[in-house]
Amino acid sequence: MRVAYLGLGAMGRPMAANIAARWPTILWNRTTAVAVELAAAHGGTAATSLEEVAAAEVVCSCLPTDVEVAAVAEVLAPALRPGTVWVDHTSGDPAGSRDVARLLEGHGVGYLDAPVSGGTDGAAAATLTVMVGGDVEDLEQVRPVLETVASRIVHVGPVGTGMAVKAVNNALLAASLWAAAEGLVALTAAGVDPAAALEVIGSSSGRSFATQRLLPERVLTRAFPRTFALPLLAKDVRLAAGVLEDGGIDGPVLRLVEQLTAAAAADLGDADHVELVRLVERAAGVEISLPTDAVLPDDER
Numbered sequence: 179m180r181v182a183y184l185g186l187g188a189m190g191r192p193m194a195a196n197i198a199a200r201w202p203t204i205l206w207n208r209t210t211a212v213a214v215e216l217a218a219a220h221g222g223t224a225a226t227s228l229e230e231v232a233a234a235e236v237v238c239s240c241l242p243t244d245v246e247v248a249a250v251a252e253v254l255a256p257a258l259r260p261g262t263v264w265v266d267h268t269s270g271d272p273a274g275s276r277d278v279a280r281l282l283e284g285h286g287v288g289y290l291d292a293p294v295s296g297g298t299d300g301a302a303a304a305t306l307t308v309m310v311g312g313d314v315e316d317l318e319q320v321r322p323v324l325e326t327v328a329s330r331i332v333h334v335g336p337v338g339t340g341m342a343v344k345a346v347n348n349a350l351l352a353a354s355l356w357a358a359a360e361g362l363v364a365l366t367a368a369g370v371d372p373a374a375a376l377e378v379i380g381s382s383s384g385r386s387f388a389t390q391r392l393l394p395e396r397v398l399t400r401a402f403p404r405t406f407a408l409p410l411l412a413k414d415v416r417l418a419a420g421v422l423e424d425g426g427i428d429g430p431v432l433r434l435v436e437q438l439t440a441a442a443a444a445d446l447g448d449a450d451h452v453e454l455v456r457l458v459e460r461a462a463g464v465e466i467s468l469p470t471d472a473v474l475p476d477d478e479r
């Protein structure tokens with residue numbers, strides 16, 4: 179199978195590198211130099227125009243939102259051959275993904291919304307979880323390609339449901355990150371060593387990805403690597419609020435998380451998502467990494 183990969187950002191780049199190592203791959207990126215550099219390092223062919231992508235039987239995309247996917251699909255769809263399957267790894271709006279599916283269907287092209295979980299580390303290690311919405315036959319056609327990037331592939335329903343599951347998952351990530359930051363700041367202020375607290379929570383019922391990985395690896399160390407931009411997390415939480423709304427569900431907790439995360443993104447701009455912990459620290463005047471009675475100097479509050 180010839181594969182095309184569109185969007186070589188933090189997630190797309192390592193996924194495309196793994197695909198290019200296994201399949202004949204056409205690499206396309208809005209900034210062409212990124213595709214040229216990836217092809218030189220990992221194989222595959224860099225496309226200088228979207229039209230070159232039409233030679234592929236499987237088109238994968240990983241763009242910021244469904245809006246960018248729709249714009250690219252608008253240009254590309256007429257050139258694609260009937261029978262091609264488009265696998266969209268973007269975390270987007272379920273309704274937007276249904277629009278893209280309809281557009282592609284008009285050209286005989288299948289569409290799966292297939293957002294991923296596992297972060298940039300999981301993308302590099304090809305251990306992602308993929309949540310797939312769409313036709314099961316289309317999924318079976320592209321499964322060998324998905325197995326190149328993922329260790330878990332779960333069909334969750336018709337087109338749009340993969341996006342819905344991803345949005346809710348990331349809203350839970352945001353909720354647990356805010357809550358863990360508040361809890362750890364409070365424990366630090368109370369004189370508890372945050373590393374000891376995280377060790378306890380890590381083997382107790384309050385644990386989450388935030389307490390097991392993000393706080394120990396990124397906050398205690400003050401490393402704060404940039405792997406997943408805060409505006410993208412804010413977008414996911416907003417989409418999750420939309421999923422609740424569509425279902426007529428009153429969700430006060432996730433609505434609050436949506437407001438907090440949107441405000442954090444407005445405040446911190448394109449920072450990594452874990453940086454929202456710094457807002458909690460600043461408000462409390464307590465840094466999670468420091469010895470138990472540490473208080474931030476006034477100018478860092």
Ligand code: NDP
Pocket residue numbers: 185186187188189190207208209212240241242243246250267268269270294295296297298405406407410411
């Ligand atoms: P990045 O910002 O690192 O990459 C975005 C990619 O989209 C780049 O290739 C960029 O091209 C391209 N792009 C941006 N705007 C346009 C446009 N208008 N037209 C065409 N291409 C465009 O994002 P990530 O890789 O982090 O995220 C991509 C998707 O994956 C998002 O939906 C995100 O929510 C999701 N995701 C991210 C995870 C993470 O840990 N980072 C984890 C799981 C899902 P250019 O190089 O030209 O800027």
